[in-house]
Amino acid sequence: MNLFDFNLTLPITDPTWVFFLVLIIILFAPMILGRLHIPHIIGMILAGVLIGEHGFHVLDRDSSFELFGKVGLYYIMFLAGLEMDMEDFKKNRTKSIVFGWLTFLIPMGLGIWSSMSVLGYGFLTAVLLASMYASHTLIAYPIISRYGLSRLRSVNITIGGTAVTVTLALSRGLGDVYKRQVLNRLIPHVSPLMNRLEFVGNALFIPYFLIGVGMIIDVRSLFTGGEALKVAVVMTVVATFSKWLAAWITQKIYRMQPNERSMIFGLSNAQAAATLAAVLIGHEIIMENGERLLNDDVLNGTVVMILFTCVISSLVTERSARRFAMNEELQSEEQGAKKSTEQILIPVANPDTIEDLINLALVIKDAKQKNGLIALNVINDSNSSEKKELQGKRNLEKAAMIAAAADVPVNMVSRYDLN
Secondary structure: OOOOOOOOOOOOOOHHHHHHHHHHHHHHHHHHHHHOOOOOOHHHHHHHHHHHHOOOOOOOOOOOHHHHHHHHHHHHHHHHHHOOHHHOOOOHHHHHHHHHHHHHHHHHHHHHHHHHHOOOOOHHHHHHHHHHHOOOOOHHHHHHHOOOOOOOOOHHHHHHHHHHHHHHHHHOHHHHHHHHHHHHHHOOOHHHHHHHHHHHHHHHHHHHHHHHHHHHHHHHHHHOOOHHHHHHHHHHHHHHHHHHHHHHHHHHHHHHHHHHHHHHHHHOOOOOOOHHHHHHHHOHHHHHHHEOOOHHHHHHHHHHHHHHHHHHHHHHHHHHHHHHHHHHHHHHHHHHHOOOOOOOOEEEOOHHHHHHHHHHHHOOOOOOOOOOEEEEEEEEEOOOOHHHHHHHHHHHHHHHHHHOOOOOEEEEEEEOOOO
């Protein structure tokens, strides 16, 4: 197809135009919705609703969304494992297991009861619905990464509990989690490699996953009559309340702060990938009486539940993260008066050692301080020349570029002296 042929028909199927439109959404949706104080995650999901077959049907949810969506989901879990502080995780291991069981058993119990008594479904259908409530997706985790709060106790507890509840709900192994923890030791939290890993996921795969989730949501199903609205309300209320109750009980058991409870609830409330997989499988199963194990009302109710739980999860996590960030800023201001600001001086006389020295500085620097790296080039007074000045300038720029890959600014200093 000619790229300059704008006689396009909807839905657009040409791979080049599909990819181009998705990139446009990824670029402009956060910018537009950020001005409205709407979390980026919600913006991506709403963008998917608008361009999907249940919106203006600009794009179909083809194999590319399924592929990149799966990669995006894996990337969220991968980054969560990489950014987890292993020492903190070991300290909170028992809390993670307790929360994992609570966030599995409470939704299972309430889910089976509500499905059988309120919706009138059979036992098998009720168990499958309840397992959908029990699992959750860390869809709001990019918010945590953006605020730099991945090492909080409440975040570590939620990530560990996620591994437990997803394993119990979907019978998946913990091999991937173990691999992420091994890699955690090899990839420093503040390093060029970590920065590139986060960039690839946050710039492409995770937005693709969120847009794909939005494309399956049919908001009109709520207003078509029948049982769809009732099922959607019951599913959303039960899923949200059960996750909040699990977070509340965990808070009371371990005497945690209210904002820690909000963080746990926000991260664990979203229903997305695992829930969608379960409902699609259940919708395809035909029972002996000829009915589907999960009927069309459950399918429509599930996608509506995904929308609302993702919105609630994003809003609660964003608000909780801001509170934590503000408290850290206040603490850092108070501590700043008591101790001097950390500064690391990096000599750049030898071009062959610049990269190693910068990487070492990134590893040992205080992660809470955004500045503090100083690259120093010294030009000998006795034999200075224009050539040496240019070489020193190139060395300073090389140091700044290496640190910029980890999103850390460097103060470039050039001095004339004897050594």
